Amino acid sequence: MKRIAARLLEREIVSLLVTWGMPETFSRTASHVMVETDLRGIDSHGVGMIPFYAEAAREGRLNLRPNIAVLHERQSALLIDADNGLGHPAAVMAMSKAIGKARETGVGIAGVTRSRHFGAAGYYAQMAADAGLIGLAFTNSTGPLAVPTFGREPFLGTNPIAFAAPAARNPSLVLDMATTTVAYGKITIARRAGKPIPEGWAVDEEGKAVTDANIAAKSRRLTPLGGGRSSSGHKGYGLALMVEVLCATMTGANKSAGETGHFVMAINPLSFGEDGAFEAGLDRLIDLVHGLARQDLDQSVLVPGDPEYAAYEERIRLGIPLGMTLLEELRAEFVRSELPFYLG
Known part of the structure; x- marks a missing residue:
């Protein structure tokens, strides 16, 4: 786990999105929303979505210049x-x-x-x-x-x-x-951390409850x-x-x-x-x-809103915590885009 200053993270994500071909105004808006989301402790919907967006862009499912x-x-x-x-x-x-x-x-x-x-x-x-x-x-x-x-x-x-x-x-x-x-992003967070999920979050193809995050991520139910x-x-x-x-x-x-x-x-x-x-x-x-x-x-x-405000106060002061798996996934996207990686 490494803590990254919010404005550094926001700046680097802007650079990545612009390199993909997204207009700078849209890139700044998207990056700001993602980082503000992470500051509020909603890690499932912040910069952790970048690998998903990158895959969508490569597969032609995302219009970078809308x-x-x-x-x-x-x-x-x-x-x-x-x-x-x-x-x-x-x-x-x-x-x-x-x-x-x-x-x-x-x-x-x-x-x-x-x-x-x-x-x-x-x-x-x-x-x-x-x-x-x-x-x-x-x-x-x-x-x-x-x-x-x-x-x-x-x-x-x-x-x-x-x-x-x-x-x-x-x-x-x-x-x-x-x-x-729960949001599906919580399954992704547990999978990246190698942790089980509580019973009742997800089921398998037979409709039975699962606690293995990898199985839950695969079944997507x-x-x-x-x-x-x-x-x-x-x-x-x-x-x-x-x-x-x-x-x-x-x-x-x-x-x-x-x-x-x-x-x-x-x-x-x-x-x-x-x-x-x-x-x-x-x-x-x-x-x-x-x-x-x-x-x-x-x-x-x-x-x-109470937990999010508490998270914001802590993270604006100490930085946004990013797990090592996510950092490596982000590093891979920066390398693929031929950009230096200053986050880890």
């Missing part, structure tokens, strides 16, 4: 074509435009079609919260991973849901969750949030299907062609009350939750 454009636009909604490029630049554009519309009309909604992986959904939801608005961000994914209730074959992706809301005294409340029990029907897994599956409708059915993203769709929304609290009233109310709610009786006296009751 023409990102608005296809349709109305007063409070729009649809963006990502032209099969990395999803980060298109999703940042989508939420930025949704924020602008929410300031004018009270709500802004943006869909993105013909996209690829966009990293962590929470980043885009928090964009809205940082602007003083409530944010939601969803995405579907093309690779079938989630096994539907009563099914044996994977059908849906991890289809995450993110929600963020601004407070005044407290950090924003930020929820970012897969609709599977994740349980929906909640697990089986007896433990309410049908609820996670239902949420995943909702995300699929909003991100693919509504945007027109063609999953069979490898296309991903995204859905973001910004809501202006001023549409519902006086300036500052929402933030003050959320502060009271957060304080109330933190003040509830604890299982452990050294650990306050969790509010969504």
Whole structure:
């Protein structure tokens, strides 16, 4: 394990993406989203995705020079074509435009079609919260991973849901969750570390629970949030299907062609009350939750976003920890691109 300064990591990833042929503006956006994601402790969706993106680019599944454009636009909604490029630049554009519309009309909604992986959904939801608005961000994914209730074959992706809301005294409340029990990136992290996974995360081809990360990575069958029907897994599956409708059915993203769709929304609290009233109310709610009786006296009751803020404070100070397996995978991509490797 080695810790890398965030800005060094961001700069080096920009260099790599530009060398692949991606425009510098898109490269800077994608790299920033990835590194900010790692700073928040979401290692499954940060620079650890670079080997996956590199393979997609080599196989022609990723357009490195996309023409990102608005296809349709109305007063409070729009649809963006990502032209099969990395999803980060298109999703940042989508939420930025949704924020602008929410300031004018009270709500802004943006869909993105013909996209690829966009990293962590929470980043885009928090964009809205940082602007003083409530944010939601969803995405579907093309690779079938989630096994539907009563099914044996994977059908849906991890289809995450993110929600963020601004407070005044407290950090924003930020929820970012897969609709599977875990994101597939957690399986990858365990495989790289040579560690087992908890029972209930994944199943094999026969539908039996597995704890070997290598077997789970090969079978690519994740349980929906909640697990089986007896433990309410049908609820996670239902949420995943909702995300699929909003991100693919509504945007027109063609999953069979490898296309991903995204859905973001910004809501202006001023549409519902006086300036500052929402933030003050959320502060009271957060304080109330933190003040509830604890299982452990050294650990306050969790509010969504707490672990990520703690990780950010530590990692901005000490650097982002990268495992040796990931460092070697990154080194291989830099060598393949004929770039010096300054990260390890």
